[in-house]
Amino acid sequence: MDNPIIYENAKWEILTRAQLGPKIQKIIENIPPDVQSIIDIGCGNGVITNELAKKYQVLGVDRSKSALQFVTSQKLEASCDNIPIPSQSFDMVFSSELLEHLPDEIFQKTIQEFKRISKKYIFITVPNRENPDKLLIRCPQCKYIFNRPNHLRSFKSEDFAILFPEYKKTTEFTFGKPVRYYHPALLKLKRKWIPSNSWIPYFWIDKNNRTTICPRCNNQFIFPYKFHPLGFLIDSINVIISPKRPYWLMVLLEKNM
Numbered sequence: 001m002d003n004p005i006i007y008e009n010a011k012w013e014i015l016t017r018a019q020l021g022p023k024i025q026k027i028i029e030n031i032p033p034d035v036q037s038i039i040d041i042g043c044g045n046g047v048i049t050n051e052l053a054k055k056y057q058v059l060g061v062d063r064s065k066s067a068l069q070f071v072t073s074q075k076l077e078a079s080c081d082n083i084p085i086p087s088q089s090f091d092m093v094f095s096s097e098l099l100e101h102l103p104d105e106i107f108q109k110t111i112q113e114f115k116r117i118s119k120k121y122i123f124i125t126v127p128n129r130e131n132p133d134k135l136l137i138r139c140p141q142c143k144y145i146f147n148r149p150n151h152l153r154s155f156k157s158e159d160f161a162i163l164f165p166e167y168k169k170t171t172e173f174t175f176g177k178p179v180r181y182y183h184p185a186l187l188k189l190k191r192k193w194i195p196s197n198s199w200i201p202y203f204w205i206d207k208n209n210r211t212t213i214c215p216r217c218n219n220q221f222i223f224p225y226k227f228h229p230l231g232f233l234i235d236s237i238n239v240i241i242s243p244k245r246p247y248w249l250m251v252l253l254e255k256n257m
């Protein structure tokens with residue numbers, strides 16, 4: 001479900017330069033030397049944008065006013081699927097942790113916008129082979145079940161050749177803290193047998209950020225948790241059978257000449 005209010009009300013100030021330092025470093029290291037201008041689409045609070053702007057001509061684009069107030073580079077309030085700027089106007093389209101939040105129709109239009117605006121490169125970072133069902137939560141008010149960080153889709157390396165046939169992949173790597181995958185069948189068992197307030201153990205969630213907003217009814221609630229022995233058992237089995245992987249997948253694409 002797409003609900004602008006959850007992004008407008010997000011606690012943008014908690015995402016800091018200190019947290020993302022190594023990631024930003026890795027991104028800057030991999031920007032091709034012939035890039036001068038970058039459009040950062042879905043720039044959020046500009047934690048990456050503001051660093052890129054120290055070296056490049058940068059435009060940060062986001063539809064959230066509350067996020068854009070932290071962006072110090074040039075900025076534009078717009079939805080990522082309809083950006084009012086000319087075609088091929090930036091050397092590189094950059095997007096970090098945006099695509100996994102987009103519902104189908106907006107997602108398809110956004111990919112088209114990336115291709116339209118980019119003169120040469122597209123640089124994307126997304127969660128690496130994530131199973132979004134791992135962080136399902138049920139709203140205590142309206143009972144809607146949703147992924148807590150509002151991730152609606154998952155990406156693997158092979159997806160980019162299909163999404164961007166006009167581009168070739170020049171660089172690709174995984175990066176960041178290793179995070180454990182969750183086996184889909186085990187998650188199904190969890191949802192069937194265990195009450196919803198025992199689905200997500202507390203230690204999976206940053207303790208400074210347990211507030212959650214329901215994308216359907218906008219109810220804001222403190223993330224609940226109750227220990228459940230069967231939940232603990234299923235989580236333990238998952239630890240044995242599922243791998244840990246670096247959290248991010250970063251892909252640099254170059255337009256075929």
Ligand SMILES: [Zn+2]
Pocket residue numbers: 139140141142143144214215216217218219
């Ligand atoms: Zn709700």
